[in-house]
Structure formats: C-alpha cells, structure tokens
Amino acid sequence: MNWNNFTFIDLFAGIGGIRLGFESVGGKCVFSSEFDEDACKTYEANFHEHPAGDITKIPAWTIPDFDILLGGFPCQAFSIIGKKEGFANETCGTLFFDIERILKIKRPKAFMLENVRNLVSHDNGKTFHVIRTHLEALGYHVYAQVLNALDYGVPQKRERIIIVGFLDDVKFEFPEPVELSERKTLSDILETDVDEKYYVRDEIRLSRLERLKDKNYPKPYISHENMSGSNTPHPYSSALRAGASANYILINDERRPTERELLRIQGFPDTYKIVVPYGKIKKQTGNSVAVPVIKAVAKQMITSLKEYNAAEEKKNGNAAKIKGFKAVNNPDYIPLEYIS
Structure with missing residues (x-):
C-alpha cells in the first residue's frame, strides 16, 4: 500500500482538530461523525461537509472503506451488568463500544484514539485495561502514551492519552518533543x-x-x-x-x-473559520485537541507503516530469490527452452 495517500474516518469529530493532523500527512477523510450540531456548523464551514450524526445509530457496514480510524471519544464510566463478564457487558453504555464494533467490521490497518489522561487511572486502571484488552482481542498491536501539548509547539499545558494500534506487527514509538526554538x-x-x-x-x-x-x-x-x-x-x-x-x-x-x-x-x-459566537x-x-500533537503522532504513524511495508517487501523479495535459487539447483528442474 502507498501510505503517501491513505483514507481515514473522523469519529467524534468535534471541530476537526484530529482531521487537520492527518490531512497534513496526506490523508483523505471519507466519513465524519459528530453529535453536537454547533460543532457540525463549525466543521462544515471549514471542511465543506456536514458530519453524520449520532454514531450509535450508524451501522458500520454503511461507512466507506478506510485505512485508519480516528476518534477523540468521550469517556463515560464503564458499566458491567451484574456479575456477568464478557464482550458486551464490559463495554455497555460507553461510546468506546462504537469504535470497537466499527473496527471489528471494517478492519482498518490502523487507528488512533485520544482521551483525557485520567483514562489511565479511571476505576483503578480497570477502564483502560478493558479498552486495551478489547483492542488487542481484535488483533491490533496497541501502543499508548500520555503526551503534553506544551512539548509539541503550543503554549498550553494539556496532557492527553494517545492510543495507537496496528493490525500488522508495526514497530511504533511516540514522537519526541519538538525543539524549544x-x-x-x-x-x-x-x-x-x-x-x-x-x-x-x-x-x-x-x-x-x-x-x-x-x-x-x-x-x-x-x-x-x-x-x-x-x-x-x-x-x-x-x-x-x-x-x-x-x-x-x-x-x-x-x-x-x-x-x-x-x-x-x-x-x-x-x-480556520469562526462561524459561531x-x-x-x-x-x-x-x-478539541492540540493539532500539533496530532500532526506529530500522524507523521510517526505513517513513517512506521512505510517502514513496515518496506521491510515486508524486502523480506518477500528475498524469499522469492531463495525459492528461485533452489529451483534452478534442483536436479529435477528442466529449463523451459528444453521443453518442446
């Protein structure tokens, strides 16, 4: 796949801060969703599209195919019904469930989620454990780290957890802080x-x-x-x-x-256009999000995906060469020119 041009969906889109970050590295948005109508008004003024509404009412199969799922999802308290355990009960009542069901149906190559830093410690760490466990159960390799907007170029102390996942075994490291200058x-x-x-x-x-x-x-x-x-x-x-x-x-x-x-x-x-009071x-x-943080993460994700693809192509190329070498040295191998 050519990661210079990729597609993404923008869930819980707000006013498009995450979208701006991924457009900056060549991404094209093929679907957006936002519940708040005032935010939709701002989003439409700047991206010339009105996001779809409540994601809980949108079937996953109606969403166009895409490469990366993006979402700054709201964090609500996780609800476990009675003493039952399992997939449906652990995620009941949370909007994370909607991310999970879309990932399960659409199987994008990667995702990036953003949330408050307290997600890590919420309910003594159980909430984040459930999220990570369910993402990994879908087959994704998951990375998570709290990043501070101050370290990436804006004068705002804003600490948020970024959760990144890949279907393939992509090696990923979060971006380093930018130089003070x-x-x-x-x-x-x-x-x-x-x-x-x-x-x-x-x-x-x-x-x-x-x-x-x-x-x-x-x-x-x-x-x-x-x-x-x-x-x-x-x-x-x-x-x-x-x-x-x-x-x-x-x-x-x-x-x-x-x-x-x-x-x-x-x-x-x-x-960026201002169209509301x-x-x-x-x-x-x-x-919203600190756009430079998302840009830095997006750039790192695409770099990692490109490096993974290059390594896989090299590995497959070497495997093909070795296979061809063995065939030529096989005593039962007959060159085509000797076959009438």
Whole structure:
C-alpha cells in the first residue's frame, strides 16, 4: 500500500482538530461523525461537509472503506451488568463500544484514539485495561502514551492519552518533543488590537491581582484560578475546558482570550473559520485537541507503516530469490527452452 495517500474516518469529530493532523500527512477523510450540531456548523464551514450524526445509530457496514480510524471519544464510566463478564457487558453504555464494533467490521490497518489522561487511572486502571484488552482481542498491536501539548509547539499545558494500534506487527514509538526554538510562545499567539468586550470588570481584575501568587510575574502571562481561589500565572495556558467559567483563564489578569487566541492555543491555523459566537467557540476549543500533537503522532504513524511495508517487501523479495535459487539447483528442474 502507498501510505503517501491513505483514507481515514473522523469519529467524534468535534471541530476537526484530529482531521487537520492527518490531512497534513496526506490523508483523505471519507466519513465524519459528530453529535453536537454547533460543532457540525463549525466543521462544515471549514471542511465543506456536514458530519453524520449520532454514531450509535450508524451501522458500520454503511461507512466507506478506510485505512485508519480516528476518534477523540468521550469517556463515560464503564458499566458491567451484574456479575456477568464478557464482550458486551464490559463495554455497555460507553461510546468506546462504537469504535470497537466499527473496527471489528471494517478492519482498518490502523487507528488512533485520544482521551483525557485520567483514562489511565479511571476505576483503578480497570477502564483502560478493558479498552486495551478489547483492542488487542481484535488483533491490533496497541501502543499508548500520555503526551503534553506544551512539548509539541503550543503554549498550553494539556496532557492527553494517545492510543495507537496496528493490525500488522508495526514497530511504533511516540514522537519526541519538538525543539524549544520551534515552540510558540504567548507573544506569538496573542492578538495586539483586542476589543474592549474581552476585558473584565475592574473588581474582577483587582481581585485576581490581589490573589496573584507572584505579583512581579513578567507579562505576557495567563493566570489560572484554581478551586481554592489562588491565582497562579504561567507563560502558557492551562488546559482549555469546555465547561469552564467565563474567567477560567485570563491574559495578564485583564481580559479573556479572543476566539482566535483560543484556536491558536490549540494550534489551529489562522485560516480556520469562526462561524459561531464566543461561548460556543470556547466550548468547542475546550473539547478539541492540540493539532500539533496530532500532526506529530500522524507523521510517526505513517513513517512506521512505510517502514513496515518496506521491510515486508524486502523480506518477500528475498524469499522469492531463495525459492528461485533452489529451483534452478534442483536436479529435477528442466529449463523451459528444453521443453518442446
């Protein structure tokens, strides 16, 4: 197979962050699915297609054939019915089941899944154990690692588990962090001419500054108010969250990030279209992925698949040569020119 051109499906597509990562290495999306209609509106504006709706209602056989399955699936608590064990019960009530049933029917060469880092420790590790066990039971070789967006070029501390699987015994290593010189800083992503509507009221600003842990912290910074009420500045954003309060993060304790800045914090290009109000973009970016992380993983996956194919071709070529050599040296072998 030529991995310079491959196909993928984009499940739990959100606003297409994972899609952007795999398109960057030559992939073509042949199917997308997203439940949230506002996210679909943003997705359609940028990719010129409206994702199919609820994946739980879409039969796997109706999905076009594809090479790689992609999905940033929501993590719900796994439910085991009674004391029964087994395939259906372990995955009941979770959207992982829908990934599993599609993998089982369509048998793509590879997959990449993304989720919160707490997936590893959820239910004392049982949830992740069930996921990994079921993926391996389908015949996939599975790799998993928590990656931090800060290490891949965006000013956001966002730790997410990436789960990668291959049908063949592909050797895979997760991408190394990028050089410091290649990482964007807050100064790189902040806008200079910002409308007054993003600025907080004086009482909020003064309250935040009063509780700022380091009052001499150099600008620009992004502060994050934690549950206890302390206000901590950083030269990067804390992880964007879909359901966070309006002032969850503030730039220099003065204003909220703009829509474009929220997208830049996640590594979306400036060509990305904004077609919904601020509150919805805030939710959508909080639910999305850090695009540079996905790009790095996608590049590594395709490199590994190409290396596997090259090794297999070499192995098969050598096997054919050896077989031909034995045939020529077989005393019962008769060259074609002597057969009348």
